[in-house]
Amino acid sequence: MNADYINPFIESAVSVFEMMLGCQVKRTGAKVCESFAPQFDITGIIGLSGRATGDVVISFERELALLATEALIGEKPTDLSADVIDTIGELTNMIAGNAKASMEELELKLALPTVIVGKNHTIRFPSKVRPIALAFESDMGYFNIEVGLMESACVEVG
Amino acid sequence: MNADYINPFIESAVSVFEMMLGCQVKRTGAKVCESFAPQFDITGIIGLSGRATGDVVISFERELALLATEALIGEKPTDLSADVIDTIGELTNMIAGNAKASMEELELKLALPTVIVGKNHTIRFPSKVRPIALAFESDMGYFNIEVGLMESACVEVG
Numbered sequence: 186m187n188a189d190y191i192n193p194f195i196e197s198a199v200s201v202f203e204m205m206l207g208c209q210v211k212r213t214g215a216k217v218c219e220s221f222a223p224q225f226d227i228t229g230i231i232g233l234s235g236r237a238t239g240d241v242v243i244s245f246e247r248e249l250a251l252l253a254t255e256a257l258i259g260e261k262p263t264d265l266s267a268d269v270i271d272t273i274g275e276l277t278n279m280i281a282g283n284a285k286a287s288m289e290e291l292e293l294k295l296a297l298p299t300v301i302v303g304k305n306h307t308i309r310f311p312s313k314v315r316p317i318a319l320a321f322e323s324d325m326g327y328f329n330i331e332v333g334l335m336e337s338a339c340v341e342v343g
Numbered sequence: 344m345n346a347d348y349i350n351p352f353i354e355s356a357v358s359v360f361e362m363m364l365g366c367q368v369k370r371t372g373a374k375v376c377e378s379f380a381p382q383f384d385i386t387g388i389i390g391l392s393g394r395a396t397g398d399v400v401i402s403f404e405r406e407l408a409l410l411a412t413e414a415l416i417g418e419k420p421t422d423l424s425a426d427v428i429d430t431i432g433e434l435t436n437m438i439a440g441n442a443k444a445s446m447e448e449l450e451l452k453l454a455l456p457t458v459i460v461g462k463n464h465t466i467r468f469p470s471k472v473r474p475i476a477l478a479f480e481s482d483m484g485y486f487n488i489e490v491g492l493m494e495s496a497c498v499e500v501g
Contacts, residue, residue: 232390
């Protein structure tokens with residue numbers, strides 16, 4: 186995967202957290218990986234298609250998900266309720282949407298986010314994709330972003 | 344969600360199973376649902392975007408996933424290996440891709456499939472989406488398909 190496609194996601198995560206949640210974020214790590222076991226409790230996934238095709242997977246620590254929901258709706262939920270699902274779907278959508286805006290040449294469109302709840306699962310990309318995983322630390326807790334994006338020519342030929 | 348968008352997925356699932364796996368399929372149920380807890384062990388998700396936006400979630404019984412992989416690669420895996428992940432990603436991609444071809448007016452593009460492994464998880468759509476869940480029975484085992492698709496005008500206004 187083209188590493189140029191990574192910075193837009195880092196910048197987007199930092200700016201969405203600051204703008205939407207008033208929360209500072211720093212990136213703590215990055216690695217190329219074959220598969221991905223979210224360490225966290227709630228994960229948003231959103232598909233991208235256009236001149237490149239792929240997915241963005243963002244996994245949030247439970248406490249971060251609750252605090253982010255509180256920042257948006259004014260009340261802290263006690264469990265991973267529908268409000269939390271919507272918050273995670275919306276943050277996933279905004280982080281991918283902002284990043285997309287910095288990669289106009291790819292003419293990306295977003296699908297709808299889906300949200301996975303539960304610790305005992307792994308999320309895998311097709312074996313031909315080598316996603317890049319980014320680890321982040323914020324004032325509200327930890328999250329990570331995995332981006333797997335292939336330029337469409339590769340998809341058609343591959 | 345427009346129910347006209349459901350038949351293409353049913354027809355596509357029947358034809359992909361027959362063509363790729365030599366396996367007969369019948370649909371056993373359909374319901375509109377707010378969220379979706381896959382009863383099964385391995386689930387493919389793929390995003391769609393264009394004049395409508397959404398996701399297709401296909402959850403497979405473990406034994407079906409193993410038999411489908413055997414039908415494609417000639418050897419039955421003993422666990423949910425990389426070959427099984429790729430088989431489920433590819434079946435998800437083909438079922439969504441075939442259905443897309445019957446809905447040309449929506450000008451849909453597919454994202455890449457991701458595959459979730461693990462029983463203790465639920466997959467949720469944003470609360471504004473009312474997906475339709477379809478249950479299927481095949482010679483190789485059970486699976487279900489959930490389709491959540493919104494016409495893009497609704498997404499922009501909503």
